[in-house]
Amino acid sequence: MAVSFELIKQCSKTGARAGKLYTPHGVFETPIFMPVGTQATVKAMTPDELKAMGAGIILSNTYHLFLRPGHELVAEAGGLHGFMHWDRGILTDSGGFQVFSLGSLRKISEEGVAFRSHIDGSKQFLSPEKATEVQMALGADIIMAFDECVPYPAEYDYARQSTERTTRWAERCKRAHARKDQALFGIIQGGMYKELRTASVRDLVSLDFPGYAIGGLSVGEPKPLMYEMLEHTVPQLPARKPRYLMGVGTPDCLVEGVMYGIDMFDCVFPTRVARNGTAMTASGRLVVKNAEFARDFRPLDMDCDCYTCRNFSRAYIRHLLKSEEILGLRLTTIHNLHFLLRFMGKMRQAIMEDRFPAFRQEFWDKYQGH
Amino acid sequence: MAVSFELIKQCSKTGARAGKLYTPHGVFETPIFMPVGTQATVKAMTPDELKAMGAGIILSNTYHLFLRPGHELVAEAGGLHGFMHWDRGILTDSGGFQVFSLGSLRKISEEGVAFRSHIDGSKQFLSPEKATEVQMALGADIIMAFDECVPYPAEYDYARQSTERTTRWAERCKRAHARKDQALFGIIQGGMYKELRTASVRDLVSLDFPGYAIGGLSVGEPKPLMYEMLEHTVPQLPARKPRYLMGVGTPDCLVEGVMYGIDMFDCVFPTRVARNGTAMTASGRLVVKNAEFARDFRPLDMDCDCYTCRNFSRAYIRHLLKSEEILGLRLTTIHNLHFLLRFMGKMRQAIMEDRFPAFRQEFWDKYQGH
Ligand SMILES: [Zn+2]
Ligand SMILES: [Zn+2]
Numbered sequence: 001m002a003v004s005f006e007l008i009k010q011c012s013k014t015g016a017r018a019g020k021l022y023t024p025h026g027v028f029e030t031p032i033f034m035p036v037g038t039q040a041t042v043k044a045m046t047p048d049e050l051k052a053m054g055a056g057i058i059l060s061n062t063y064h065l066f067l068r069p070g071h072e073l074v075a076e077a078g079g080l081h082g083f084m085h086w087d088r089g090i091l092t093d094s095g096g097f098q099v100f101s102l103g104s105l106r107k108i109s110e111e112g113v114a115f116r117s118h119i120d121g122s123k124q125f126l127s128p129e130k131a132t133e134v135q136m137a138l139g140a141d142i143i144m145a146f147d148e149c150v151p152y153p154a155e156y157d158y159a160r161q162s163t164e165r166t167t168r169w170a171e172r173c174k175r176a177h178a179r180k181d182q183a184l185f186g187i188i189q190g191g192m193y194k195e196l197r198t199a200s201v202r203d204l205v206s207l208d209f210p211g212y213a214i215g216g217l218s219v220g221e222p223k224p225l226m227y228e229m230l231e232h233t234v235p236q237l238p239a240r241k242p243r244y245l246m247g248v249g250t251p252d253c254l255v256e257g258v259m260y261g262i263d264m265f266d267c268v269f270p271t272r273v274a275r276n277g278t279a280m281t282a283s284g285r286l287v288v289k290n291a292e293f294a295r296d297f298r299p300l301d302m303d304c305d306c307y308t309c310r311n312f313s314r315a316y317i318r319h320l321l322k323s324e325e326i327l328g329l330r331l332t333t334i335h336n337l338h339f340l341l342r343f344m345g346k347m348r349q350a351i352m353e354d355r356f357p358a359f360r361q362e363f364w365d366k367y368q369g370h
Numbered sequence: 371m372a373v374s375f376e377l378i379k380q381c382s383k384t385g386a387r388a389g390k391l392y393t394p395h396g397v398f399e400t401p402i403f404m405p406v407g408t409q410a411t412v413k414a415m416t417p418d419e420l421k422a423m424g425a426g427i428i429l430s431n432t433y434h435l436f437l438r439p440g441h442e443l444v445a446e447a448g449g450l451h452g453f454m455h456w457d458r459g460i461l462t463d464s465g466g467f468q469v470f471s472l473g474s475l476r477k478i479s480e481e482g483v484a485f486r487s488h489i490d491g492s493k494q495f496l497s498p499e500k501a502t503e504v505q506m507a508l509g510a511d512i513i514m515a516f517d518e519c520v521p522y523p524a525e526y527d528y529a530r531q532s533t534e535r536t537t538r539w540a541e542r543c544k545r546a547h548a549r550k551d552q553a554l555f556g557i558i559q560g561g562m563y564k565e566l567r568t569a570s571v572r573d574l575v576s577l578d579f580p581g582y583a584i585g586g587l588s589v590g591e592p593k594p595l596m597y598e599m600l601e602h603t604v605p606q607l608p609a610r611k612p613r614y615l616m617g618v619g620t621p622d623c624l625v626e627g628v629m630y631g632i633d634m635f636d637c638v639f640p641t642r643v644a645r646n647g648t649a650m651t652a653s654g655r656l657v658v659k660n661a662e663f664a665r666d667f668r669p670l671d672m673d674c675d676c677y678t679c680r681n682f683s684r685a686y687i688r689h690l691l692k693s694e695e696i697l698g699l700r701l702t703t704i705h706n707l708h709f710l711l712r713f714m715g716k717m718r719q720a721i722m723e724d725r726f727p728a729f730r731q732e733f734w735d736k737y738q739g740h
Contacts, residue, residue: 040689044696047681069664069689077667077685085681294439297447307416311455315447319410319439326414326696 003183015261057089079139159191373553385631427459449509529561
């Protein structure tokens with residue numbers, strides 16, 4: 001098996017758990033946050049900077065790489081690992097989320113999705129088979145089944161039909177998948193309907209994937225509704241398989257996701273807000289671009305030991321951002337990723353010591369502006 | 371003396387020479403190329419990356435820092451060194467070049483130059499005294515006298531009057547300068563008129579600066595004319611003082627500048643063309659954005675051992691640049707600066723071994739597209 005999961009510790013009071021994810025490119029401790037490298041690069045970072053801060057798995061986007069530079073070119077370069085010089089884990093999404101987001105530029109059928117490239121307007125087609133072929137060429141350790149992320153809000157009938165199609169597509173992905181050195185994960189959908197989530201879990205688990213993602217959350221619904229769906233869905237998933245909550249990366253949602261039993265997360269949030277001049281801290285967001293920091297010679301985060309916080313002041317970073325200097329967003333990106341990876345490490349530590357509920361309480365006591 | 375120069379070796383056939391520049395932030399071997407960090411950052415680079423590739427002195431721009439974030443703020447941060455976390459050498463220009471370039475936005479008088487900020491249109495004034503005060507606050511190791519860079523072409527009378535004013539301003543800068551831990555260099559002007567260059571050297575040398583820059587070259591004149599002016603001017607400068615040719619940073623001009631006896635250079639060229647997707651190599655420029663490199667999995671430069679060339683392919687860098695990813699221009703910037711710094715090191719080595727003319731010949735045999 002390309003990827004396996006070892007459950008190391010289960011919280012005695014919540015669903016939180018610590019584990020190890022075994023992949024062809026290393027063993028990674030969970031819960032894990034996966035930085036997003038959409039176009040075969042985590043924006044503004046080198047692979048070596050990511051390694052230095054302890055990043056284990058990164059996510060890259062099939063839709064983007066399919067269109068540019070093309071999966072055949074990436075395969076020629078030795079797959080994504082060789083192309084981007086990254087020897088740790090990689091997960092690719094299926095492209096489903098992006099093509100469905102194209103709105104009027106795409107047309108869905110049972111066969112797949114016809115769409116126009118956002119880059120040059122060219123006609124393109126992705127199907128379960130094609131998305132799997134592309135992901136096999138990209139060569140990530142973990143690849144995802146081609147699904148539709150049910151939008152929010154969605155009518156029951158639409159959500160049901162879409163979820164059933166996602167299941168049929170998951171079967172086709174499984175049949176098309178032929179690389180023993182990579183794992184294909186199924187994606188649970190079902191919108192905000194518990195019975196559809198239950199049906200999705202039942203159908204996908206019967207296909208026996210080596211891991212399961214929960215899709216269709218963090219798509220605009222209120223956070224309590226997301227938590228409700230997690231509380232309902234996660235316990236139905238097999239305990240011995242890794243669970244991946246897609247598109248979640250704010251500290252509050254990470255804590256709650258972990259509490260419900262999620263092992264893996266990805267999100268553009270830390271890198272995107274970094275480029276907008278926002279630093280993540282244990283007490284919430286710090287908008288370093290604000291005038292109040294012009295003469296503040298303290299680090300972004302007094303509790304942080306990242307490269308940025310060890311060497312540069314808020315005043316300097318603010319100057320760089322105001323001056324539109326690349327180093328400004330490099331420094332905020334480094335800090336945010338380091339902060340989140342360390343945050344995940346602390347959660348894991350708390351789980352290992354069976355004090356996750358106390359960790360969660362302390363987190364909420366400090367955290368503001370969620 | 372804050373800064374002193376030791377002449378180590380003189381080429382037996384040309385004006386080329388190797389030396390050591392002693393500063394409060396280290397001793398640097400010459401000839402030296404100084405990367406430009408206009409806004410207190412060498413674009414796209416961290417200070418540690420610069421150190422790792424052996425950069426010794428960087429240049430920063432008084433005009434830009436005066437307007438943003440302001441020299442008082444930089445002084446509060448511990449000067450430029452503390453503000454930007456750089457513990458090696460810094461040279462600041464005087465701001466003269468930038469304010470004179472503002473065209474209709476500036477008004478020149480004997481007192482100084484009134485101008486409007488390019489950032490917010492606010493009224494500003496720089497004079498020899500003010501430029502010196504600002505540079506004292508910034509705290510670079512080497513600062514420059516406030517001058518007018520005579521444009522090209524310029525009428526004789528204009529060039530003469532401007533050069534004489536630059537001399538008067540140099541005297542005022544010297545009187546205003548009161549930091550013993552930094553060196554104030556004079557700037558030779560004179561346009562393309564040999565007798566004005568001679569007069570400028572005579573007048574400035576009589577003021578006994580610890581180093582001399584040659585300004586007003588590389589401003590659009592044909593290269594042979596620049597070389598002619600160097601051949602005329604450099605030998606008149608005192609041998610025991612460092613000589614700095616401003617705004618020059620292409621390999622061909624560096625080789626020729628060194629041949630005429632220049633010790634220090636700065637230029638935005640390597641970093642600017644890097645951001646446009648051009649890599650510097652011993653055989654000339656490589657425009658990695660070009661389609662021919664789409665499937666070229668070789669490094670930018672087969673002879674280079676920089677971080678970029680050790681780890682990434684032309685195909686990947688081209689993909690990053692086409693996708694407007696920051697890592698793309700980070701990687702080209704790293705390569706270009708590394709290439710130039712290593713190039714300077716090779717020149718110095720050739721001078722030390724008294725084989726500079728052969729080095730120069732080999733360079734010209736390979737170099738194309740100057
Ligand atoms: Zn930090
Ligand atoms: Zn290189």
